[in-house]
Amino acid sequence: MAGDREVEILEAAIDVLRETGYDRLTFDAVATAARASKATLYRRWPHKRDLVIDAVGLFIDCPAEQDPDTGSLRGDLLAQACADGGLDDEVVIGTWGALLPVIHREPELARGIHERFLAPKIEATRTIFEHARERGEVGTDADLDTLLMILPSLSIHEALLSGRRPGPDRIAEFVDTVVLPACAATVAPAPSTR
Amino acid sequence: MAGDREVEILEAAIDVLRETGYDRLTFDAVATAARASKATLYRRWPHKRDLVIDAVGLFIDCPAEQDPDTGSLRGDLLAQACADGGLDDEVVIGTWGALLPVIHREPELARGIHERFLAPKIEATRTIFEHARERGEVGTDADLDTLLMILPSLSIHEALLSGRRPGPDRIAEFVDTVVLPACAATVAPAPSTR
Numbered sequence: 564m565a566g567d568r569e570v571e572i573l574e575a576a577i578d579v580l581r582e583t584g585y586d587r588l589t590f591d592a593v594a595t596a597a598r599a600s601k602a603t604l605y606r607r608w609p610h611k612r613d614l615v616i617d618a619v620g621l622f623i624d625c626p627a628e629q630d631p632d633t634g635s636l637r638g639d640l641l642a643q644a645c646a647d648g649g650l651d652d653e654v655v656i657g658t659w660g661a662l663l664p665v666i667h668r669e670p671e672l673a674r675g676i677h678e679r680f681l682a683p684k685i686e687a688t689r690t691i692f693e694h695a696r697e698r699g700e701v702g703t704d705a706d707l708d709t710l711l712m713i714l715p716s717l718s719i720h721e722a723l724l725s726g727r728r729p730g731p732d733r734i735a736e737f738v739d740t741v742v743l744p745a746c747a748a749t750v751a752p753a754p755s756t757r
Numbered sequence: 758m759a760g761d762r763e764v765e766i767l768e769a770a771i772d773v774l775r776e777t778g779y780d781r782l783t784f785d786a787v788a789t790a791a792r793a794s795k796a797t798l799y800r801r802w803p804h805k806r807d808l809v810i811d812a813v814g815l816f817i818d819c820p821a822e823q824d825p826d827t828g829s830l831r832g833d834l835l836a837q838a839c840a841d842g843g844l845d846d847e848v849v850i851g852t853w854g855a856l857l858p859v860i861h862r863e864p865e866l867a868r869g870i871h872e873r874f875l876a877p878k879i880e881a882t883r884t885i886f887e888h889a890r891e892r893g894e895v896g897t898d899a900d901l902d903t904l905l906m907i908l909p910s911l912s913i914h915e916a917l918l919s920g921r922r923p924g925p926d927r928i929a930e931f932v933d934t935v936v937l938p939a940c941a942a943t944v945a946p947a948p949s950t951r
Contacts, residue, residue, distance in 0.1 A: 716913075716914035
């Protein structure tokens with residue numbers, strides 16, 4: 564299959580996935596959306612899991628995975644979230660919302676999604692937090708893996724609840740009122756409230 | 758239908774929901790799990806949406822919705838999360854994980870789940886944060902609705918990713934490293950890191 568045609572089919576798969584969820588996604592629906600034959604799809608992807616894993620592979624190398632390097636953690640996080648492929652990208656957040664509840668049910672799906680989608684995103688975000696640590700915005704002993712999950716957790720949870728992407732203002736609010744205070748606390752702990 | 762029998766069927770519905778997700782939940786599966794006839798189920802619940810809304814109604818009045826009143830925000834949040842019906846309750850987090858990605862697709866389901874499940878949980882958590890505000894652990898102008906979503910967002914996101922409940926230690930980590938710093942920042946803002 565020519566590369567462009569394959570991308571069209573994978574984009575159709577993403578559309579169907581966002582609309583119906585993984586469990587209700589069928590080759591029939593993807594074939595219709597892509598104006599392809601089901602036989603063509605089955606030849607390339609034996610199981611819908613394979614189709615979905617390749618489809619999320621489309622999000623690799625998106626702008627949100629480049630290091631924005633704005634000079635501040637706040638700037639970097641907002642630039643990343645608001646770039647194509649970031650947390651405020653309706654396609655990405657819809658896809659992730661459709662996959663999140665099913666991935667732990669199928670180990671092979673989980674592994675594929677992790678490799679093709681999650682790992683690159685986490686790595687790009689980790690780089691941002693490592694730069695913040697070098698600048699002293701995050702403490703040397705801070706648990707970066709927890710800190711880097713705050714913004715995706717809040718954004719995705721709210722998006723799933725509302726059915727809408729959070730929007731840049733709400734993302735900035737999450738950064739200012741939750742992420743940055745959590746980071747600041749790893750540098751100079753705030754007075755204990757316990 | 759006698760009350761006890763109805764509860765048995767609703768509990769079976771929760772089991773099926775957690776295992777298969779909402780889209781794949783069928784009256785057949787619930788009838789089998791509850792050793793009931795499909796006709797019995799259809800008489801009481803015309804649509805699976807009604808069955809699921811009544812099923813999550815089982816979580817009302819659970820211990821996690823009582824005001825724990827331990828004297829600190831940290832104590833209250835941990836007591837609530839670790840009580841039956843709280844964020845570390847495998848049944849609740851599994852149910853919520855199964856519903857979160859579908860609720861915005863069906864307005865009637867969304868309304869029912871909000872009334873029977875979300876609203877009571879949010880109200881109970883809001884009370885905890887209002888008490889924290891009275892004690893000065895949270896600033897008078899703080900956005901409680903954002904603060905109260907931090908712990909559920911982190912816990913549920915991690916549970917969906919891993920397929921496991923977070924566990925009391927991880928919940929305490931979220932409270933100590935994210936929730937309390939965000940609250941402290943509303944009282945005496947930490948030095949700006951921008």
